[in-house]
Amino acid sequence: MNHHPTSAPGARGTVSTHSVFGAPCWVSLTSRDLEATQDFYRAVLGWKWLRGALGDHFRTALVGGVPVAGIAAVASMWQMAVAWTPYFAVPSADEAASRTRERGGTVAVGPISLPPGRAALLADRDGATFGVWEGELIGNWEAWRQAAPAFIRLHTRDAFDSAIFYGEILDWATDRPGCCEVHYEAGEVVLRSRGDVVARIVSGALEAAPDPTIRPHWQIHFAVADVTACARAAEKHGGSVLMEGAREAVLRDPDGAQFTVTSHRQR
Numbered sequence: 544m545n546h547h548p549t550s551a552p553g554a555r556g557t558v559s560t561h562s563v564f565g566a567p568c569w570v571s572l573t574s575r576d577l578e579a580t581q582d583f584y585r586a587v588l589g590w591k592w593l594r595g596a597l598g599d600h601f602r603t604a605l606v607g608g609v610p611v612a613g614i615a616a617v618a619s620m621w622q623m624a625v626a627w628t629p630y631f632a633v634p635s636a637d638e639a640a641s642r643t644r645e646r647g648g649t650v651a652v653g654p655i656s657l658p659p660g661r662a663a664l665l666a667d668r669d670g671a672t673f674g675v676w677e678g679e680l681i682g683n684w685e686a687w688r689q690a691a692p693a694f695i696r697l698h699t700r701d702a703f704d705s706a707i708f709y710g711e712i713l714d715w716a717t718d719r720p721g722c723c724e725v726h727y728e729a730g731e732v733v734l735r736s737r738g739d740v741v742a743r744i745v746s747g748a749l750e751a752a753p754d755p756t757i758r759p760h761w762q763i764h765f766a767v768a769d770v771t772a773c774a775r776a777a778e779k780h781g782g783s784v785l786m787e788g789a790r791e792a793v794l795r796d797p798d799g800a801q802f803t804v805t806s807h808r809q810r
Contacts, residue, residue: 567630567631567632568687570630571628572625572628573615576798577614579781583780583796587796589606624672631676632680633677639713640665648668649665649670654675660677661676667759695741695763697762698760702732702746723735724736763802763803764804770806774792782796
């Protein structure tokens, strides 16, 4: 297979998944209409766009000159759902894919070679989609982490079971130097990388199964200065507001992809 599932994180740089692993390292969006998607996120999040080396169907979003996300206009072409997907850094994409299969998950695409690395699109046992990336990361991984997203959150049926699943695939809470730490805080499983919160896993109410009609998924939280302004811009440009509070809002773009904007103060 010569194509890849989404706009991948690899770029010229010195940081690789052999020194940073188990943590989110990129987020990407599948889209049906590249121009419309760019216009929407430019209006809502203020992103600027860079045409990548991967072809006309791919773009990279920039915040303050820092690459923060990728868009791949392949949803219709490859019969894929429109959705935001997080990618985790791994030493070996092939090993991560094998571990996923062994633990009851699904390998949707890959692993495939994408110089300077390898990628795979996977799904956990409950159907939540995620990716893994092996190889060089974007030029400044720390700058990406500070620019956006604020963090990612897995909404699932059983947070503890999911934490074990991902931990075994991504080497969380192991004795390997640089691995992610897993804690239980305020009713959520919290993943920390180098002291910073980079992911959360929640199973709804404590000791109770969440609404079974809600499909398990990873939700991307983007840090913004003005949540209300983002919500109004989303409505104005063809999107919708699913939930809105003073410091956080859940939005949907015109294609149907769901994401969250979070106040910088909540990071």
